[in-house]
Amino acid sequence: MITIRSRFYKKGDMVFISHLDLVRVFERAVRRANIPVAYTQGFNPRPIMAFATALGVGVVSEGEYIDIQLSEKLDSNSFTEKLNNVLPEGLKIIKSLAISNKEQSLMSIISSSTYLVKLQTKDILFKENIEGYIKEFLHYESIIELKEKKKKPHHKNRKPEFREVNIRPLIKEVELFCIDNHEVILKMHLAAGSEANLKPDIVISKLKEITNLEIVEDKTRVQRLDLFKEENGEYITPLDKVDIME
Amino acid sequence: MHKLQIDDLLYNVEKPARYLGNELNSVHKIVDENMIRFAFCFPDVYEVGMSHLGMQILYNLLNRQESIFCERVFTPAIDMEEEMNKNNIPLFALESRQPIRNFDFVGFTLQYELSYTNILNMLKLAGIPIYSGDRKDEDPIIIVGGPCVYNCEPIADFIDIAVLGEAEEVILEITDLYNKLKKGNYNRLEFLKQAALIEGVYIPSLYDVNYNEDGTINGVIPKFEGIPKIIRKRIIENLDDVFYPEEIIVPYLNIVHDRIMMEVFRGCIRGCRFCQAGIIYRPVREKSFDRLQEITKNLVSSTGYDEISLASLSTSDYSQLEDLVRHLIDEYGSKKIGISLPSLRLDNFSLQLIEEIQKVRKTGLTFAPEAGSQRLRDVINKGITEEDLINATENAFNSGWSSVKLYFMIGLPTETDTDIIGIKDLAFKVVDAYYKTPKEQRGKGLNVTVSASTFVPKPFTPFQWEPQSTLDEIYAKQKLLVSELKHKNITFNYHDSKTSLLEAVFAKGDRRLSKVLEIALEEGCKFDGWIEHFNFDKWMAIFDKANIDPAFYANRRREYDEILPWDHIDVGVSKQFLIRESENAKNEKVTANCRTSCAGCGVNQIFTGGIC
Numbered sequence: 001m002i003t004i005r006s007r008f009y010k011k012g013d014m015v016f017i018s019h020l021d022l023v024r025v026f027e028r029a030v031r032r033a034n035i036p037v038a039y040t041q042g043f044n045p046r047p048i049m050a051f052a053t054a055l056g057v058g059v060v061s062e063g064e065y066i067d068i069q070l071s072e073k074l075d076s077n078s079f080t081e082k083l084n085n086v087l088p089e090g091l092k093i094i095k096s097l098a099i100s101n102k103e104q105s106l107m108s109i110i111s112s113s114t115y116l117v118k119l120q121t122k123d124i125l126f127k128e129n130i131e132g133y134i135k136e137f138l139h140y141e142s143i144i145e146l147k148e149k150k151k152k153p154h155h156k157n158r159k160p161e162f163r164e165v166n167i168r169p170l171i172k173e174v175e176l177f178c179i180d181n182h183e184v185i186l187k188m189h190l191a192a193g194s195e196a197n198l199k200p201d202i203v204i205s206k207l208k209e210i211t212n213l214e215i216v217e218d219k220t221r222v223q224r225l226d227l228f229k230e231e232n233g234e235y236i237t238p239l240d241k242v243d244i245m246e
Numbered sequence: 247m248h249k250l251q252i253d254d255l256l257y258n259v260e261k262p263a264r265y266l267g268n269e270l271n272s273v274h275k276i277v278d279e280n281m282i283r284f285a286f287c288f289p290d291v292y293e294v295g296m297s298h299l300g301m302q303i304l305y306n307l308l309n310r311q312e313s314i315f316c317e318r319v320f321t322p323a324i325d326m327e328e329e330m331n332k333n334n335i336p337l338f339a340l341e342s343r344q345p346i347r348n349f350d351f352v353g354f355t356l357q358y359e360l361s362y363t364n365i366l367n368m369l370k371l372a373g374i375p376i377y378s379g380d381r382k383d384e385d386p387i388i389i390v391g392g393p394c395v396y397n398c399e400p401i402a403d404f405i406d407i408a409v410l411g412e413a414e415e416v417i418l419e420i421t422d423l424y425n426k427l428k429k430g431n432y433n434r435l436e437f438l439k440q441a442a443l444i445e446g447v448y449i450p451s452l453y454d455v456n457y458n459e460d461g462t463i464n465g466v467i468p469k470f471e472g473i474p475k476i477i478r479k480r481i482i483e484n485l486d487d488v489f490y491p492e493e494i495i496v497p498y499l500n501i502v503h504d505r506i507m508m509e510v511f512r513g514c515i516r517g518c519r520f521c522q523a524g525i526i527y528r529p530v531r532e533k534s535f536d537r538l539q540e541i542t543k544n545l546v547s548s549t550g551y552d553e554i555s556l557a558s559l560s561t562s563d564y565s566q567l568e569d570l571v572r573h574l575i576d577e578y579g580s581k582k583i584g585i586s587l588p589s590l591r592l593d594n595f596s597l598q599l600i601e602e603i604q605k606v607r608k609t610g611l612t613f614a615p616e617a618g619s620q621r622l623r624d625v626i627n628k629g630i631t632e633e634d635l636i637n638a639t640e641n642a643f644n645s646g647w648s649s650v651k652l653y654f655m656i657g658l659p660t661e662t663d664t665d666i667i668g669i670k671d672l673a674f675k676v677v678d679a680y681y682k683t684p685k686e687q688r689g690k691g692l693n694v695t696v697s698a699s700t701f702v703p704k705p706f707t708p709f710q711w712e713p714q715s716t717l718d719e720i721y722a723k724q725k726l727l728v729s730e731l732k733h734k735n736i737t738f739n740y741h742d743s744k745t746s747l748l749e750a751v752f753a754k755g756d757r758r759l760s761k762v763l764e765i766a767l768e769e770g771c772k773f774d775g776w777i778e779h780f781n782f783d784k785w786m787a788i789f790d791k792a793n794i795d796p797a798f799y800a801n802r803r804r805e806y807d808e809i810l811p812w813d814h815i816d817v818g819v820s821k822q823f824l825i826r827e828s829e830n831a832k833n834e835k836v837t838a839n840c841r842t843s844c845a846g847c848g849v850n851q852i853f854t855g856g857i858c
Binding site: 013016017018020022024025028029030031032039043044045046057058076086088089114219221 | 254256257258261263266268269270316496498499500548549551552581582583606607608643808
């Protein structure tokens, strides 16, 4: 078995397809591309592939990752070329590497992600204003978000129950990226992955709530820059420092 | 025309992928002013519409013509409609994101009577006058097709052209004529009058309907000389020669039927007396094995789908089914591409074949005995026995299945409580068959799902004269079944028959119902086939307001000599045959299938010149 790990982007109209849709797009694409993909066993065999994390609908990403298992050897360059020939516009493999079996799964290694978040503010603001708001926001030691508890379907008690989560430790960095009249772009580095995950929109709504920063609802746009694993205190991408098997 | 900006809307709606229009194999053309713009509308949400084979065929057929750009339109979901209204976005076609108001043709497929309000709502969202009489030369031509066109009288006032039957040829004859007249001094009425002369084209506005005092129809008369009194449906004679798409649009969303649909034949040799499709799609015409191999190969490589469904009204009647299935398994099994046979009959159910199919991908098992007793199955001419069902399920349980679905109808003509109890008996016998199967062979956790829909008498069937059971009668039968079908392994589902009442009204309705639909549009009725949107009390108030009694259409028995609203339409099957079959039903007399012996329905006289 050979596993190929790829970095790809998701932009344009493709941001409007859900994670499940994306899985289907890749399954069909590998079949159209005649890539010798390995299948799961059982009643409903599916190509063996795993994504790093699920990306929310509406989010652009420059750095998504996928592991695809092959049943026969295929070098990573022809893999990339074959797949890119059949992927829809808005999805493109940027880099692929055949990785060693010893590598841990994508999902288990991802711990954080960087984003650019574009906001529209009600008033025209200046660099100093925004930086002040961010400073104020990050000054808090705890920022509480109410998370709805998941319930089994048909649960008798229909009232939603909430639990309090302190999201402050999940925020590694928030900084002003650029500002232009009503448009503000923030750069964020947040926890991501299966252990702890924080969506940029939650940070924005908390920022708004705590600092009185007036932003226009529904106009926030998010772009993911990259996903990272942490190795010896260093943030590196899932394609950095991997054991290659070519 | 410029492209509408809808990106901001897409961030606010559920499932924005419904509105993208850029799926794999979708067609995008550079628009020039001579191009005929065709909006193919499906009056339901994307996931339902994209599952429709006819749309995939006609979309690709039209787009093969250089002079035509055909695009898709689905009913926007409620949230999208709200966003569109808020932002002044008119109904647009997916591929170009341009308003369909400026198109040449706006086509709707009529699959289901309860989508009529969606059609009107879509016209309204598009900004197109809903009544054909209010439309001007520059407005689009509203053209419809599909099974409900054979009685499209309830929506006759809203449409310009109805295409009766298979559209692959006639649609191009219509667009050709349009092209020719558009170049000269185009006049809408002149175009419609000339189009009416094309075989298979019905222009409702060219006919007057007269009524008797008792509310029945006195006659349907052409308004102009030369306009045909009877309009006959069109068929495609050779299915190997006719266009079939070899690249179909592959959606991003998980749609209702998300797979390759291979049409193996049209028509049906069975003569189930409740089945409209079995009559209107006659005669039977098969695609050759060779042609099917070729199409499948191309569809597999152009889509990347993992399932091929062999589509027809009764796939096990395909004369080379075994060869075809073996070929598909040999060719695609190693690529894990599964096969599904959605319309199997119990009698020639080849379990061995199915077992091999299951080795690639497992699917559920569904049987449709339709009625609980042999007597009633003879009445409806279902042509299967209890033994067939028990044998088939026994075999299935022996091969490891443990989940079976059984479909029934309630409210069938002549039905009594004994027939209803028969449904229970049959379900319990299936349960027994499971427990008789050796433990080591059968699968774990038996689940028999019994579904009972409400019978709707349909035009062009031997039951077209029959009344539909009243709601109270249906409720009593449903209640009886609920109390009888209590068993830990049986799940019983039934639909609210209120929608079936509305279905019967519009299936057998006439032009006076247009008023009802107009009021329904004003009252905001839409997605009536969706139980969460359907409002029965509102509908009853609408009938009241329009001064129309739904029971006149749904619950009234008609005499053989009454002129029916669809009598000016000819589907090729003679009325004498339908009467004969109606009498056979009353006498519980079975009619053999077309391959065993010809029942003389008349379709071969007209279309195939002798033999089916």
